Amino acid sequence: MKIIETGFDGLYELEPNVFGDKRGYFFESFKKSLFVELGITEDFVQDNESFSVKGTLRGLHYQQNPHAQAKLVRVVSGKVLDVVVDLRKDSPTFGKHHTVILDAEKHNMFLVPAGFGHGFVALEDSVFTYKCSNYYNKESEGGVLWSDPALNIDWGIENPIVSEKDQVLPTFDAYKQNPVF
Numbered sequence: 001m002k003i004i005e006t007g008f009d010g011l012y013e014l015e016p017n018v019f020g021d022k023r024g025y026f027f028e029s030f031k032k033s034l035f036v037e038l039g040i041t042e043d044f045v046q047d048n049e050s051f052s053v054k055g056t057l058r059g060l061h062y063q064q065n066p067h068a069q070a071k072l073v074r075v076v077s078g079k080v081l082d083v084v085v086d087l088r089k090d091s092p093t094f095g096k097h098h099t100v101i102l103d104a105e106k107h108n109m110f111l112v113p114a115g116f117g118h119g120f121v122a123l124e125d126s127v128f129t130y131k132c133s134n135y136y137n138k139e140s141e142g143g144v145l146w147s148d149p150a151l152n153i154d155w156g157i158e159n160p161i162v163s164e165k166d167q168v169l170p171t172f173d174a175y176k177q178n179p180v181f
Helices: 032-036 172-175
Strands: 002-005 010-016 019-021 025-026 046-052 056-063 071-077 080-087 096-104 109-112 116-122 126-132 141-143
Touching: 046 056, 056 080, 071 080, 071 096, 071 116, 080 109, 080 126, 096 109, 116 126
Parallel strands: none
Antiparallel strands: 002 010, 010 109, 019 025, 046 126, 056 116, 056 141, 071 109, 071 126, 080 096, 080 116
């Protein structure tokens, strides 16, 4: 597996070794011993999956401590623009964002550490799956407004389909007044 550095502490794009022939393909999407060998020691405890029609935007979400989650995300089918914002107040990349295209044909993955706001926009109808290092806890939900001009994120789409909940998340300036990481 190839690890691609992003310039953000703990945030990596991963490209698995894919073995293909006329029958199809095979790859290991997760192997704990290999991840430990690569220096990734997250203990994943929950898998989630969602389907999003083209144009759906989800995010930017996080779970507050003590339920903060690292995530290993990928698409099983389709293609998404995956976006993270560093919300760790003591990080040199605090308030900065990073994007990666997750593509089912490429089989790439994104390792997102706890302390990041996370979201994505479906560039095609997509099945999105992710491993979490902590269990979901409704009372620990948090988020930052995906369209906040202070973050200056180019989602590459006009008029996305966004849930009511995600349309009213706090701005990054509001988050900075009371950071949780």
